[in-house]
Amino acid sequence: MTYEKTVQVQYAASPGINGIIESFEAAEGLDEFTEEFFTRVWNIDTCETFGLDIWGKIVGISRTMRVDYEPDYFGFREARNPTTPNYSMPFNQAPFYRGEPLSGVVRLENEPYRRLIKAKAFTNITDATIPEINRFLTMLFDGLGKVYCTSGRDMTMSIVFEFVPSLSDVAIIQNPDVMPVPSGVSVSIIIDVQEQ
Structure with missing residues (x-):
């Protein structure tokens, strides 16, 4: 004008x-x-730290998140220990046990925070059906690898990653304010990385 x-x-x-x-x-x-x-x-796709912080306040999501993640570890079945329940996976199936669980507070950098903001915005408008959750996961992890949701048909569902997700990716999926999950359904995370 x-x-x-x-x-x-x-x-x-x-x-x-x-x-x-x-x-x-x-x-x-x-x-x-x-x-x-x-x-x-x-523009949510190009904004920088200041813009992302504003968008985070608009959708009501913080840059810091708590994550608790206990993956399967490499080990031998006879060495199973009650303090490390997921200890007996074979070679090429799981990482070595480091002595402490992968948990704590994660402060998200710009790109994971951008994904978190988009996820929260999507959660505000979705109906939490399997096709919508799969659309959500495809949008959220675009370019990182294949990820999808499966139904256990017993009030359980699994999020299957065909790539190794970062700790911030796991934190986003575990956040009940962000992940569009139907009421009463428990969610598990499966990492299924195939050898090339």
């Missing part, structure tokens, strides 16, 4: 007023500011 459309009709022919407004518009043009604001704050 140009300044000519904002000047009242009775002053439109005044060279003095038009000159003042034209020089002000040239000095204080908002085109560059508008483009930068759109890129760094408004």
